[in-house]
Amino acid sequence: xxxxxxxxxxxxxxxxxxxxxxxxxxxxxxxxxxxxxxxxxxxxxxxxxxxxxxxxxxxxxxxxxxxxxxxxxxxxxxxxxxxxxxxxxxxxxxxxxxxxxxxxxxxxxxxxxxxxxxxxxxxxxxxxxxxxxxxxxxxxxxxxxxxxxxxxxxxxxxxxxxxxxxxxxxxxxxxxxxxxxxxxxxxxxxxxxxxxxxxxxxxxxxxxxxxxxxxxxxxxxxxxxxxxxxxxxxxxxxxxxxxxxxxxxxxxxxxxxxxxxxxxxxxxxxxxxxxxxxxxxxxxxxxxxxxxxxxxxxxxxxxxxxxxxxxxxxxxxxxxxxxxxxxxxxxxxxxxxxxxxxxxxxxxxxxxxxxxxxxxxxxxxxxxxxxxxxxxxxxxxxxxxxxxxxxxxxxxxxxxxxxxxxxxxxxxxxxxxxxxxxxxxx
Amino acid sequence: xxxxxxxxxxxxxxxxxxxxxxxxxxxxxxxxxxxxxxxxxxxxxxxxxxxxxxxxxxxxxxxxxxxxxxxxxxxxxxxxxxxxxxxxxxxxxxxxxxxxxxxxxxxxxxxxxxxxxxxxxxxxxxxxxxxxxxxxxxxxxxxxxxxxxxxxxxxxxxxxxxxxxxxxxxxxxxxxxxxxxxxxxxxxxxxxxxxxxxxxxxxxxxxxxxxxxxxxxxxxxxxxxxxxxxxxxxxxxxxxxxxx
Amino acid sequence: xxxxxxxxxxxxxxxxxxxxxxxxxxxxxxxxxxxxxxxxxxxxxxxxxxxxxxxxxxxxxxxxxxxxxxxxxxxxxxxxxxxxxxxxxxxxxxxxxxxxxxxxxxxxxxxxxxxxxxxxxxxxxxxxxxxxxxxxxxxxxxxxxxxxxxxxxxxxxxxxxxxxxxxxxxxxxx
Numbered sequence: 001x002x003x004x005x006x007x008x009x010x011x012x013x014x015x016x017x018x019x020x021x022x023x024x025x026x027x028x029x030x031x032x033x034x035x036x037x038x039x040x041x042x043x044x045x046x047x048x049x050x051x052x053x054x055x056x057x058x059x060x061x062x063x064x065x066x067x068x069x070x071x072x073x074x075x076x077x078x079x080x081x082x083x084x085x086x087x088x089x090x091x092x093x094x095x096x097x098x099x100x101x102x103x104x105x106x107x108x109x110x111x112x113x114x115x116x117x118x119x120x121x122x123x124x125x126x127x128x129x130x131x132x133x134x135x136x137x138x139x140x141x142x143x144x145x146x147x148x149x150x151x152x153x154x155x156x157x158x159x160x161x162x163x164x165x166x167x168x169x170x171x172x173x174x175x176x177x178x179x180x181x182x183x184x185x186x187x188x189x190x191x192x193x194x195x196x197x198x199x200x201x202x203x204x205x206x207x208x209x210x211x212x213x214x215x216x217x218x219x220x221x222x223x224x225x226x227x228x229x230x231x232x233x234x235x236x237x238x239x240x241x242x243x244x245x246x247x248x249x250x251x252x253x254x255x256x257x258x259x260x261x262x263x264x265x266x267x268x269x270x271x272x273x274x275x276x277x278x279x280x281x282x283x284x285x286x287x288x289x290x291x292x293x294x295x296x297x298x299x300x301x302x303x304x305x306x307x308x309x310x311x312x313x314x315x316x317x318x319x320x321x322x323x324x325x326x327x328x329x330x331x332x333x334x335x336x337x338x339x340x341x342x343x344x345x346x347x348x349x350x351x352x353x354x355x356x357x358x359x360x361x362x363x364x365x366x367x368x369x370x371x372x373x374x375x376x377x378x379x380x381x382x383x384x385x386x387x388x389x390x391x392x393x394x395x396x397x398x399x400x401x402x403x404x405x406x407x408x409x410x411x412x413x414x415x416x417x418x419x420x421x422x423x424x425x426x
Numbered sequence: 427x428x429x430x431x432x433x434x435x436x437x438x439x440x441x442x443x444x445x446x447x448x449x450x451x452x453x454x455x456x457x458x459x460x461x462x463x464x465x466x467x468x469x470x471x472x473x474x475x476x477x478x479x480x481x482x483x484x485x486x487x488x489x490x491x492x493x494x495x496x497x498x499x500x501x502x503x504x505x506x507x508x509x510x511x512x513x514x515x516x517x518x519x520x521x522x523x524x525x526x527x528x529x530x531x532x533x534x535x536x537x538x539x540x541x542x543x544x545x546x547x548x549x550x551x552x553x554x555x556x557x558x559x560x561x562x563x564x565x566x567x568x569x570x571x572x573x574x575x576x577x578x579x580x581x582x583x584x585x586x587x588x589x590x591x592x593x594x595x596x597x598x599x600x601x602x603x604x605x606x607x608x609x610x611x612x613x614x615x616x617x618x619x620x621x622x623x624x625x626x627x628x629x630x631x632x633x634x635x636x637x638x639x640x641x642x643x644x645x646x647x648x649x650x651x652x653x654x655x656x657x658x659x660x661x662x663x664x665x666x667x668x669x670x
Numbered sequence: 671x672x673x674x675x676x677x678x679x680x681x682x683x684x685x686x687x688x689x690x691x692x693x694x695x696x697x698x699x700x701x702x703x704x705x706x707x708x709x710x711x712x713x714x715x716x717x718x719x720x721x722x723x724x725x726x727x728x729x730x731x732x733x734x735x736x737x738x739x740x741x742x743x744x745x746x747x748x749x750x751x752x753x754x755x756x757x758x759x760x761x762x763x764x765x766x767x768x769x770x771x772x773x774x775x776x777x778x779x780x781x782x783x784x785x786x787x788x789x790x791x792x793x794x795x796x797x798x799x800x801x802x803x804x805x806x807x808x809x810x811x812x813x814x815x816x817x818x819x820x821x822x823x824x825x826x827x828x829x830x831x832x833x834x835x836x837x838x839x840x841x842x843x844x
Contacts, residue, residue: 020576020580020656021659021661022659022661023661023662024584024591024664025667026591026665026666026667027591027592027593027636028591028593029595029597029665030595031594032594032628061595062628092635150594150627150628151596151627152596169823193822195786196786215817253786255793259793259794260789281787281794283786283789304783304784327783327784327786350783356670371781373783373784374785382596392828402595418785
């Protein structure tokens with residue numbers, strides 16, 4: 001009897017209905033179509049703000065931009081927008097704007113971002129600056145639009161550092177520029193090779209290696225004062241500097257104790273700590289954001305692979321298992337990915353690859369260039385800049401971690417190498 | 427009162443009959459209420475496994491269709507059909523048990539004329555069981571058809587969306603967005619709601635737009651089925667082929 | 671008569687030289703194999719057509735070895751290859767004989783691979799030469815090693831032949 005009753009009760013409870021759920025698991029990866037209409041312009045400013053925004057968004061890999069020539073109309077106010085037209089062109093978003101001259105040689109830039117399908121304004125902003133600041137304003141517009149539509153912070157207002165040299169390798173310049181290569185400024189010139197530039201977390205200092213006749217030495221240079229400070233000149237190798245997340249320490253490679261190992265130096269106290277202890281080559285240290293682990297390259301398994309060491313326990317863990325050469329790893333996508341230099345097998349070209357630490361999946365990101373090296377990741381973890389051989393010259397190129405967009409950084413004369421993407425400058 | 431020895435089955439007869447009567451009375455009274463609120467439970471046919479469908483047991487048609495196949499024996503009108511689960515349980519296990527005991531008195535149906543009580547009850551029971559069996563079969567077949575229709579339309583909807591869904595490069599393979607779709611009987615989408623965001627706004631938007639791009643979905647002809655399953659339903663989108 | 675004497679002396683010298691350079695014969699075999707990998711080598715010691723007959727000529731032979739100051743390496747390798755042992759032996763002997771002599775060993779790489787890893791590899795190449803010389807009797811205090819990685823190539827280019835000329839350790843007398 002109990003059985004009948006309980007079963008009856010149970011069955012009655014189950015009678016409440018759940019909704020039909022259909023699962024979709026496949027789609028097509030594609031960038032968001034957006035149009036940035038040429039801004040209405042009053043005055044004689046040099047830089048075209050909307051052109052910079054179009055280039056920024058296109059290069060981010062998340063958007064595909066409609067060329068102004070392909071636009072059916074170029075509205076300059078909200079009332080002039082015919083959303084049907086934009087839908088016909090398969091655009092999902094439209095940006096319009098105006099630049100007006102103000103007294104005191106200032107300019108005001110005002111823009112609006114519209115959702116074409118829902119026909120409503122998503123974002124509007126007004127920014128002010130001098131003619132020379134129009135570039136900065138343009139990048140800030142790109143940052144705002146990018147973040148609004150992807151949820152990811154834009155990195156268009158950041159800087160890059162890199163080294164240029166002549167083909168004979170007799171002159172070297174360490175330079176800083178906007179992330180799109182504009183407004184280059186030389187911060188150090190030398191007859192000695194400069195390499196491995198790296199930014200302090202606050203963006204105010206650069207550490208680098210200078211290869212003098214007596215050997216490699218590590219310097220830290222203050223970007224505001226231009227003052228340069230020698231940090232390490234031990235016997236043997238002094239190289240591969242990497243700032244700790246708090247900016248107080250530098251991880252380095254020194255071979256003073258017999259062969260290249262990783263050490264940490266406290267910049268204030270100059271106190272040394274040794275991190276690795278192995279007869280194989282250990283180099284290219286890179287701090288993880290927790291400040292507790294360092295990723296590095298080691299030849300201890302026979303050829304270069306990526307490892308991670310815990311600073312507290314000294315425990316070393318191997319991270320790469322595919323390929324004959326994996327080196328110079330940098331973190332991307334909030335530490336979920338590594339980007340590195342990868343050679344699939346002996347004799348194969350060197351490319352930039354990404355390693356998904358969650359899925360253990362290694363994917364090659366570059367294919368058009370060869371001898372790819374020095375990958376450096378944007379602070380929002382989305383783009384990778386690297387050096388590559390192209391038409392017998394070394395140039396800078398960029399690829400997205402999602403691997404779908406590639407572009408070359410407009411090049412100066414000579415060979416450009418060793419890019420280092422700077423941090424957010426708040 | 428004369429006490430029979432404990433081992434004698436007849437010593438239990440009266441209490442058992444009384445107990446069974448009480449049970450039956452309770453069951454009948456409770457089930458009457460429930461039947462009036464039109465809840466009935468359907469057994470899910472074992473051989474159907476709908477992978478892409480999450481569906482709860484649909485309400486079966488409470489249509490009293492005339493019995494087709496069973497021959498000869500006249501069908502006694504079952505005034506108060508019992509809840510099915512009880513039958514299910516009763517069918518394999520209960521009947522032998524009941525048969526061991528003296529015949530319980532069943533509900534309403536009049537005994538056939540000219541038979542003594544126990545034989546009438548037996549026949550009554552047999553007919554009712556038959557009736558129930560027939561109803562079950564009818565309902566099971568209907569449920570099968572419904573399931574097939576749902577599955578077919580669901581897979582069409584899935585195919586349509588997958589052919590137009592463009593997710594952004596920032597999409598990660600393990601992000602999931604849950605949408606609720608509202609349709610009218612012509613199949614046109616009237617509203618799309620984000621029930622659960624994936625955490626990636628661009629991905630959520632791309633999912634919504636995929637639904638609007640299709641705009642109109644195939645719907646089952648059975649309007650009852652449409653009302654139950656497709657008037658509003660959920661779509662779960664997960665870009666498993668995303669690079670990140 | 672004089673001709674006969676000359677002939678006898680030559681034969682004798684040849685015999686002496688033959689013994690001395692018996693090691694060179696096996697080196698030749700190795701060299702020929704190695705020559706298939708590398709397009710050029712610095713010069714083959716103990717070649718069969720070297721007719722040393724006087725001390726002067728012996729000295730010239732040693733000098734020619736000493737003039738060879740570059741040792742080459744295989745791709746991603748840092749061990750000394752057999753064809754360079756005679757050259758290094760000559761340098762070691764020189765250092766032993768001249769305790770005031772000082773050399774710097776410069777290690778280099780070709781452009782493939784990362785800049786930092788190549789800096790370390792270049793140091794290995796300089797150090798293996800240094801260790802070899804020490805084993806041959808040279809004093810460590812006479813030698814310094816330094817790595818220039820891929821930063822100071824001897825040739826510019828991106829083909830096997832150029833790369834093979836850049837994978838080297840150079841001996842620089844101070």
